[in-house]
Every structure is written in C-alpha cells, then in structure tokens.
Amino acid sequence: xxxxxxxxxPNGTVVVALNLPSPAADGPSGVRVLxxxxxxxxxxxxxxxxxxxxxxLRGNAAPPTPDEITAVLxxxxxxxxxxxxxxxxxxxxxxxxxxxxxxxxxxQA
Numbered sequence: 001x002x003x004x005x006x007x008x009x010p011n012g013t014v015v016v017a018l019n020l021p022s023p024a025a026d027g028p029s030g031v032r033v034l035x036x037x038x039x040x041x042x043x044x045x046x047x048x049x050x051x052x053x054x055x056x057l058r059g060n061a062a063p064p065t066p067d068e069i070t071a072v073l074x075x076x077x078x079x080x081x082x083x084x085x086x087x088x089x090x091x092x093x094x095x096x097x098x099x100x101x102x103x104x105x106x107x108q109a
Contacts, residue, residue: 005063006040015072016043016057017064019084029084031101034068036078046079050098071095 004018016035037043040057047055064072072080072095080095 003062004057005060006043006057007063007069009069013038014040014043015064015069016040017062017068018047018055018057019062020052020055031081032068032084033081033098034064034072034079034095036072036075 004016006014006016008014014037016037018033018035020031020033021029033047035043035046037046044055044057072078075095075097077097079098081098081101082093082095
C-alpha cells in the first residue's frame with residue numbers, strides 16, 4: 001500500500017500526495033506523485049486513468065508539504081512527480097510532468 005496524504009485548499013480543491021513504487025522496471029526505486037483535483041476521488045481517478053490502477057489513499061500519514069502544494073498548483077497539468085530521496089542530505093530533484101514517468105522507451109534499431 002502506498003503512503004500518502006492530502007490537503008484541502010481554501011477554494012475547496014485538494015492536493016493528494018502519494019509515495020509509489022516506480023512503474024518503470026529500470027526506473028528509480030520510488031516516486032512521490034502530486035495531484036491537484038476537485039476532490040480525493042477525482043485525484044485518484046486521474047492516476048488510474050493513466051494506468052496506475054492499484055492506487056489507493058488510506059489515511060493522511062504523509063500529506064503534501066507547502067512547497068509541494070505550491071509546485072503542483074503552478075504546474076499546468078496539476079500532476080507532477082519526482083524520485084523519493086534516499087536521504088534528506090543533498091540537493092532535491094526538480095518536479096517533472098507525469099508524462100515523463102509513464103513514457104515508454106522506444107526501441108532503437
């Protein structure tokens with residue numbers, strides 16, 4: 001089960017944050033995904049529509065930080081990700097659009 005949480009914004013929308021295993025076999029060990037939507041159910045539906053079928057949010061153990069909320073609100077798609085850092089030491093990776101995570105590598109001939 002994925003760790004995650006949500007934060008309800010003053011305008012009634014929510015930001016959902018989930019720590020998931022990487023969908024790519026050769027990808028990073030885990031990713032943190034942020035979704036901005038009208039409600040929690042719609043946020044999870046957005047992820048399921050992208051192919052992440054087994055995504056559930058149970059509880060609010062790892063809600064998004066204020067910096068994460070700002071990042072997802074300023075992204076036009078409202079759906080971003082980055083790798084989960086192994087430790088808090090070192091530079092943080094930049095947020096990327098979800099298309100970069102789900103993109104299938106093309107075979108080079």
